């Protein structure tokens with residue numbers, strides 16, 4: 356056991372045992388108006404924050420191997436007239452229902468959760484759970500829980516009851532994938548300036564098929580086109596500009612045999628290739644333009660992109676890059692992660708030169724950080740401010756996210772709002788104030804796990820004065836396990 360497991364880490368300002376409890380299951384479904392509030396909810400804040408993440412880290416007491424294999428649980432925080440209503444519900448996927456009925460693990464997870472009984476009971480069983488645990492969005496009059504390797508599930512936005520697998524009115528076919536990382540282009544040039552949802556799917560193999568979907572606010576398909584790129588791909592996220600979809604093809608190999616033989620989860624068979632470059636693939640959003648461009652840049656691993664934009668004949672992409680892939684280990688316990696021995700995710704700016712095919716990269720923020728967000732009006736455009744989950748201190752190594760960091764690309768100013776030593780943040784979401792003029796005029800919402808009291812609180816921070824005391828802290832009666840992604844919907848659902 357490494358020393359950080361038992362001791363308070365003064366360097367990082369966290370208690371490992373407290374951090375670990377944020378990975379306890381939350382099986383209980385509740386709904387109530389939040390009454391334990393520090394500060395005041397701004398009365399102008401109206402709408403709903405939807406969040407998704409693994410709600411169960413065990414099935415009937417048997418731990419799952421990795422949080423990414425945990426059943427999706429949706430939370431809604433609905434704001435109106437200075438009040439906030441909370442609700443949480445599991446996505447009732449067919450797998451969730453079967454396993455809760457059987458009270459045991461019935462399916463293999465991508466990240467190593469195996470059925471009991473060793474490899475004999477897992478061999479050649481490639482049926483994976485669609486666990487609907489990664490993101491939740493409201494688009495085309497539907498609330499959709501997303502998981503990147505399968506179809507979305509739709510939910511009733513008011514009750515969070517699961518309606519079922521949703522094929523988006525025929526846009527998807529049974530078995531199709533739909534990534535958990537769509538972007539909303541706030542003003543699509545191809546559609547006369549109306550917003551559109553841009554998403555993708557990947558069919559991995561020896562070569563990879565990337566399909567791009569562009570969907571109108573009413574849910575109708577505007578554009579769909581597919582492209583084959585050479586090599587295996589593990590692509591979780593992408594970036595958009597008015598003219599391009601940008602994909603980072605991380606240098607990884609997939610060895611399917613341990614997975615097929617039942618020895619490992621599929622996610623454990625992805626091997627980082629430190630000596631190979633990352634390929635950056637630019638696909639034009641206009642299907643009439645078939646010219647896919649590929650660039651090469653030093654090795655690294657990217658899960659999430661912050662934003663991208665075009666300047667003259669250059670395309671800039673801001674991404675969280677890890678020097679090496681944090682690999683899922685078959686025998687490791689994710690709760691005993693040794694942060695000091697893990698590479699940090701850091702913010703880099705990649706600049707692609709469309710004229711000569713070169714790529715420049717620059718480290719923008721060296722602190723360990725993840726889960727970037729920005730003003731939604733600036734998606735795909737030049738922007739000034741980024742908000743991101745960050746470690747309490749820049750130690751040059753990995754660490755739990757305990758703070759929200761605001762970066763000003765114009766002045767270089769950094770503002771940090773830290774919840775250390777007891778608080779652990781989730782992805783921030785930026786909500787512009789009504790009639791806002793300045794890009795940072797809005798609220799930053801983040802769910803914080805309070806390890807001291809084993810409960811979660813929703814923090815409302817002032818986007819323009821991030822480092823000062825929170826505008827409001829809304830304390831839940833219980834904890835929510837560390838989540839993944841979510842989004843803001845401008846209508847209050849409660």
Ligand code: CO
Nearest residue numbers: 591592659840
């Ligand atoms: Co993600």
